Amino acid sequence: MQGIRPEPDIHTRPEDFDLQDWLADSFGIWREVPFDVEWRFLPEVADEAATYQFHPRQKVERLKDGSLMVRFRAGGRREMDWYLYRWGDKVEVRNP
Secondary structure (H helix, E strand, O other), rough: OOOOOOOOOOOOOOOOOOOOHHHHOOOOEEEOOOOOEEEOOOOHHHHHOOOOOOOOOOEEEEEOOOEEEEEEEEEEEHHHHHHHHHHHHHHHEEEE
C-alpha cells in the first residue's frame, strides 16, 4: 500500500445494523435479492441431508414418506445450484 492518509470523514455503523441478519440474506458468498427456497430430499438421502445446516434460518420438516423438506429465504442461486449438484437426482428444487 502506498499513500495512506487519514480521511476527515469517519464511518460509523448504524445502530440498528446486525451483521448476522445481513449475512442471512445470502447463501455462501453470493449476495443478491433473497427469495424463498424449498428443497425436498428424497428418503434415501434424507438422513444424511438432515445432518447439514444449509442456512442459519432454515426450517426442516420430515415428511410422511421419509423425505426431508428444507426451507429458507436467501439469495445466491448460483452457489445453491453448485451445492445441490452433490445430491444429484436425490433432491427436488421445489422453489424457486
